[in-house]
Amino acid sequence: MIRLGKLTDYGVGLMTRMARDGADEQTNARDLSGRTGMPLPTVSKILKLLCQGGLLESRRGVGGGYTLARHPRDISLADMVGVLEGPMALTECAGEGDCKCEYLADCGLQRQWAGINRRLQATLASVTLADMAAETDSCPTLEGKGA
Amino acid sequence: MIRLGKLTDYGVGLMTRMARDGADEQTNARDLSGRTGMPLPTVSKILKLLCQGGLLESRRGVGGGYTLARHPRDISLADMVGVLEGPMALTECAGEGDCKCEYLADCGLQRQWAGINRRLQATLASVTLADMAAETDSCPTLEGKGA
DNA sequence: GGCATAAAGTACCAAAATAATCCTAAATTT
DNA sequence: AAATTTAGGATTATTTTGGTACTTTATGCC
Numbered sequence: 462m463i464r465l466g467k468l469t470d471y472g473v474g475l476m477t478r479m480a481r482d483g484a485d486e487q488t489n490a491r492d493l494s495g496r497t498g499m500p501l502p503t504v505s506k507i508l509k510l511l512c513q514g515g516l517l518e519s520r521r522g523v524g525g526g527y528t529l530a531r532h533p534r535d536i537s538l539a540d541m542v543g544v545l546e547g548p549m550a551l552t553e554c555a556g557e558g559d560c561k562c563e564y565l566a567d568c569g570l571q572r573q574w575a576g577i578n579r580r581l582q583a584t585l586a587s588v589t590l591a592d593m594a595a596e597t598d599s600c601p602t603l604e605g606k607g608a
Numbered sequence: 609m610i611r612l613g614k615l616t617d618y619g620v621g622l623m624t625r626m627a628r629d630g631a632d633e634q635t636n637a638r639d640l641s642g643r644t645g646m647p648l649p650t651v652s653k654i655l656k657l658l659c660q661g662g663l664l665e666s667r668r669g670v671g672g673g674y675t676l677a678r679h680p681r682d683i684s685l686a687d688m689v690g691v692l693e694g695p696m697a698l699t700e701c702a703g704e705g706d707c708k709c710e711y712l713a714d715c716g717l718q719r720q721w722a723g724i725n726r727r728l729q730a731t732l733a734s735v736t737l738a739d740m741a742a743e744t745d746s747c748p749t750l751e752g753k754g755a
Numbered sequence: 756g757g758c759a760t761a762a763a764g765t766a767c768c769a770a771a772a773t774a775a776t777c778c779t780a781a782a783t784t785t
Numbered sequence: 786a787a788a789t790t791t792a793g794g795a796t797t798a799t800t801t802t803g804g805t806a807c808t809t810t811a812t813g814c815c
Contacts (some may be wrong), residue, residue, distance in 0.1 A: 463610065463689065463696045463728070466773070470699045474715045489790065502776050511793070522783025523789045538724070544609065549610045552617045568621045573740050577685070580731050581610070584724070593720050613802065636761065649805050656763070669812025670760045 469545040471499060472507045473593065476516070476541060480533040480594035489526035507545070514544030533594055539585035549585075551578045616692040618646060618709030619654045620740065623663070623688060626754055627680040629740035636673035654692070686732035696732075698725045 466561070475493055482488065490508055494501040508527050511517045516536055517527045543549070555574040622640055629635065637655055641648040655674050658664045663683055664674045676683070692694070702721040 463612070463698065465698050468774070470701075474717060477715065491790080500775075503709060503774080505791080506775080512791085517648070519791060520783080521781075521789090521791045524784065525782085525790045527791085546610060551610065554617075568624065569743060570621060570624060570740060573735075577735060579729070581728055584727050584731060588720075588724060593717060597718060599638060603645050615803070638761080647804075652762080653804080659762085666762060667812080668760090668762045668810075671813065672761050672811085675761085716789080 465542065468503075468507055468510075468544055471503065472511060472545045473538070473541050474514070475499075475504065475507060475535070476529070476590055477509065477593045479527070479529055480590050481596070484529055484532055487520070487526040487528045492526075501504060511544055514540075516540060516544055529590075532591050533591035536590040538588040538590075538593070539582055541590070542585055547591045549578060549582050551581065613693060613730075614690065615650075615654055615657075616689055617652070617657060620685070620688050622646075622651065622654060623658065623676070623737055624740045626674070626676055627737050628743070631676055631679055634667070634673040634675045639673075658688070658691055662688075663687060665690055676737075680738035681736050683737040684733045685735040685740070686729055688737070689732055694713070696725060696729050698728065709735045 462509060475497070478493065478497070479486070490501060490505040494504040508517060512519045512527065516530055519525065519527050533545045552574050554571040555578040622644070625640065625644070626635060628635070635687060637652045641651040655664060659666045659674065663677055665677045666672065666674050699721050701718040702725040
C-alpha cells in the first residue's frame with residue numbers, strides 16, 4: 462500500500478498549519494492540539510521529533526513554543542518524511558550498504574532498487590511545505606509535473 | 609521509512625527470476641522455492657497472489673505451474689506493487705474518496721496528497737519487469753531519468 | 756478409474772512495527 | 786518560588802505483517 466505512518470501524516474498537517482499561520486509565528490503543542498482535535502501527547506511527540514530533526518525551533522518555559530526553523534519554501538516533504546520515518550529505503554537492498562537479503566542473495570536487484578529509491582526521494586524533495594500550505598486551487602508544483 | 613513489505617520484495621524477486629529464465633518458461637512453486645531458498649509456503653502464497661492479480665497464469669495438476677501473463681516489458685513495477693500491497697495510498701487522504709481524516713478534517717491537503725500520490729505511482733509505472741530483469745551494468749530506464 | 760501432482764482457497768498463529776500515553780527532568784518567564 | 790512549556794525516556798496496547806498449516810479442486814498419467 463505504500464502508506465505513510467499516521468504520525469507522519471499528522472506531522473505534515475501540523476507543519477502545514479504552522480506555515481499557513483505565518484512563517485514566523487510561534488505556537489505551542491497545547492494550542493495546536495486544541496485547534497486540531499489531536500490528543501496533546503501525540504502533538505507533543507510529533508513536534509518534539511520535528512524539532513530534533515531540525516525542522517522546528519523550540520523555546521521552553523512560559524510563553525514558549527515552536528516556530529518553523531526555515532522558510533516553508535526551504536522545507537521539503539522529503540525533509541519531513543525523513544525526520545518522522547527515517548531515511549527512505551524501499552527494500553532491504555535499496556539502502557546504502559551491501560545487499561543482505563535473507564533469500565535471493567544474488568538477485569542482482571540492488572542497483573535497480575537504489576535507482577527507484579532515488580527517484581521517489583527526488584519526487585518528495587521537489588515538494589515544499591510552501592506547496593502544501595498553498596490554498597489556491599491551482600498549485601503549479603503539484604499539478605504541473607504530474608503523472 | 610516508506611518500505612515495501614517483504615512479500616512484495618520477494619514477489620518482485622521471483623518475477624524477475626522468471627523473466628530472466630525466459631518470458632514463456634513455466635516454473636512451479638517448488639522449483640522456485642528450491643532455487644531461492646525461500647520457504648515453499650511463502651513462495652506459494654506470493655505466486656497465488658500474483659496470479660489472482662493477473663500478472664501470472666497458472667496451470668494446475670501434474671506438470672502444472674506458473675508462467676508470466678504478459679511480456680516483461682508490459683508488466684510494470686506499479687502492477688506488481690499494486691497486486692501485492694493494494695492500491696497506493698500515501699495517506700488516508702490520498703486515495704479516491706473524501707477525506708475522512710480523524711483529525712485535521714478540513715486540512716485542505718487532499719488535493720496535494722493526491723497529486724504526490726499520482727507522481728509516485730507514475731514513477732513506479734515507468735519501471736518494467738524487463739528493466740528489473742536487465743543484468744547489464746547500465747540500465748537506461750533506471751539510470752537515465754534518475755534523481 | 757485411481758493415483759500422484761500442483762495450484763486454490765481458507766483459516767490461523769506468532770512476531771514485529773506502530774500508535775498512543777505517561778512520567779520525570781530541565782528551562783524560562785513572571 | 787510558582788507556573789508553564791519543552792526534553793527525554795519508558796511503557797502499553799493495537800494493528801499489521803509474515804509465515805504456516807490444512808483442505809479442496811483440477812490435471813495428467815498409469
